[in-house]
Amino acid sequence: MKEYDIVIVGGGPGGSMAAKVAAEKGLKTIFFERGRKPGEKNSSGCGLGPRMWRSWPDMMKNLTEDKCPSLRAGRFARNYLVDKKGEVSAMILARPTESVTYEPAKSFITMNCYRSEFDPWMADLATNAGAELKCSLLIKGLIKENGTVKGVVDEKGEKYMAPIVIGADGAVSMVAKQSGLRDKWYHDHITLVPQYDFYAPREKIDLIMHEEALAVWWMAGGIPSAYQVFFGDGFHVGLGNWMQSWEKNPLYYLNYVVNLKHFQRLIKMLGAKPREVQAHLLPWxxxxxxxxxxxxxxxxxxxxxxxxxxxxxxxxxxxxAEIAVEVAAEAIAEGDYSENKLKEYERRWQEESSIGTEFDAGPQLWSVWKALPFNAKNMDWFIPMVSEALTGIFDWSEPHKVRIRQIVAHVKKYLPQAMPTLMSEFVPLFTKALEDDMGKLMDPSIMPTLINLLPKLMSLMPDKKKKRRRRK
Ligand SMILES: Cc1cc2nc3c(=O)[nH]c(=O)nc-3n(C[C@H](O)[C@H](O)[C@H](O)COP(=O)(O)OP(=O)(O)OC[C@H]3O[C@@H](n4cnc5c(N)ncnc54)[C@H](O)[C@@H]3O)c2cc1C
Incomplete structure (x- = not known):
């Protein structure tokens, strides 16, 4: 039996960060990884957002290409709108906009790298700070006394005791289950994400994708929307859905996307070769x-x-991880590891972290995603309506005035289907997001202009079509 201040189950980004912060605080820390090394399962999935650099500038400035060769920054996200027939009906290239307040975020949407490089880099930071890491070791159970977790036991029966155990063991969390915090996921709280990883030479990625970090393939025709992320020497493409929503084998849908004419063209241009098939669970x-x-x-x-x-x-x-370790350190200093003390962790992530801010509108955000990319029926009006509205004007076969009338009439056709979703999803989301600042955001001086706009427009409409005289 070995004794520690903190035991952490899991050597992913959460576990390594917890181990690093705990060791820096002088706590005797151990963390466990079932893989042969952190990041071994290589869930690819690693677009790192600017908040990482904002929150931990000293740490993140050391994540460089020599330590993480797959690292690639990109400031564009391409959106492909794909119709029911599998044709790309519109493309929208997005980059950080004028309202972005964190200046460095204007130069990249995400910094992409493979988890097989990022996770070991994070774990090294923890071990360099003094934490002990044990790999190739499955933690099988929690040790409890009178309903309180006191440590963990590994697959060989070895016991590791600590007053605080942190469950950083991912979606299929043994710690959540054995501590009684979660027995099973609800079907629509967890997604399955199949993914293909492709190799492609860096020169071609840089030349052809230029500053694109990632792409989203918004799909009609009953296919979940897919994402594509570009790394230094390759890219991955994947798609997800709630557990109960797959009518066919998930790879059927992923193959559909990869076999789109447009996608195949991209594969050829990049000289891409399939490298790995992956499937992971992701809480959502x-x-x-x-x-x-x-x-x-x-x-x-x-x-x-x-x-x-x-x-x-x-x-x-x-x-x-950072918040949990802060609370753990206080609990250890006070000798109080009770639920009553540790509820401070929940209070802090809810009230003082960006996780809490995000989840404040969580039900609304989640519901929008559920109603659109994960809802085949809705994507069948969403894709043609948005394509029409945003790109319809790029047509020279009619005078522009005629085109505007055609576009408005066509968009109108979709409104009866679109309105219920817009009202039930977008109105609650905006109401929630604006609730604190509505007064500040709505400038009263523009209200009369808005209110007068409709009668003004109506008054400009002629009753009858007047014949215009040609100028002499
Ligand atoms: C396909 C895919 C793409 C994604 N893309 C992105 C992205 O681009 N950007 C982003 O920010 N997020 C992305 N995510 C989400 C992101 O991967 C996770 O949210 C993140 O990895 C969570 O980190 P974690 O440390 O909590 O858990 P994990 O990364 O899951 O780490 C848990 C670790 O614990 C180990 N472990 C589990 N049980 C035990 C045990 N009993 N004993 C010992 N070790 C154990 C596991 O092997 C694993 O290494 C993606 C997820 C998926 C599935």
Whole structure:
């Protein structure tokens, strides 16, 4: 039996961050990874958002290409709108906009790298700070005394005792289950994400994709929307859906996307070769459930922290790690590891972290995603309506006035289908997001202009079509 101040189960970004911060605080820390090294399962999934650099500038400035060769920054996200027939009907290239307030974020949407490089880099930071790491070791159970978690036991029966155990063991969390915090996921709180990883030479990626960090393939025709992320020497493409929503084998849908004419063209241009097939679980929930119990706290995916709109999960895993360790250090100093003390962890992530801010509108954000990219029926009006509205004017076969009338008439056709979703999803989201600042955001001086706009427009409409005289 070995004794520590903190035991951390999991060597992903959350576990390594927790181990690093705990060791820096002088706590005797051990963290465990079932893989032969952290990041071995290579869930690819690693677009790191600017919040990482904003929150931990000293740490992140050391993540450089020599330590992480797949690192690639990009400031564009391409959106492909794909119709029912599998044709790309519109493309929208997005980059950070004028309203972005964190200046460095204007130069990149995400910094992409493979988890097989990022996770070991994070784990090294923890071991360099003094934490002990044990790899190739499965933690099988929690040790409890009178309902309080007191340590863990590994697959060989070895016991590791600590007053605080942190569950950083991902989506299929043994710690969540055995501590009684979560028995099973609800079907629509967890997604399955199949993914293909492709090799492509860096020169071609840089030349052809230029500053593109990632792409989203918004799909009609009953296919979940897919994402594509570009790394230094390759890219991955994947798609996800709630567990109960797959009518066919998930690879059927992914193959559909990869076999799109447009996608195949990209593969040829990049000289891309398939490298790996992966499938992972990813929590995607409107609001996390309880994240603490006597002697134990859950962080990252184990707690259900990926963002409820698009499931960015690395930043929240690391942010929650920091908060959990702060509370653990206080609990250790006070000698109080009770649920009552550790509920401070939940209070802090809810009230003082960006995780709490995100989940404040969690149900609304989650519901929008559920109603659109994960809802085949709605995507069948969404794709043609948005394509028409945004790109219809690029047509020279008619005078522009005629085109505008055609576009308005066509968009109108979709409104009866679109309105219920717009009203039930977007109105609550905007109401929630604006609730604190409505007064500040709505400038009263523009209200009369808005109110007068409609009668003004109506008054400009002629009753009858007048014949215009040609000028002589
Ligand atoms: C396909 C895919 C793409 C994604 N893309 C992105 C992205 O681009 N950006 C982003 O921010 N997020 C992304 N995510 C989400 C992100 O991967 C997770 O939110 C993040 O990895 C959570 O970190 P974590 O440390 O909580 O858990 P994990 O990364 O899951 O780490 C848990 C670790 O614990 C180990 N472990 C589990 N059980 C035990 C045990 N009993 N004993 C010992 N070790 C154990 C596991 O092997 C694993 O290494 C993606 C997820 C998927 C599935």
């Amino acid at each position: 929930m409107p609001y996390p459930e309880k994240t603490y119990a006597n002697g134990v706290m859950l962080i990252g995916d184990a707690a259900g922290f990926p963002c409820p709109l698009e499931a960015e999960g690395i930043f929240p895993a690391m942010e929650s």
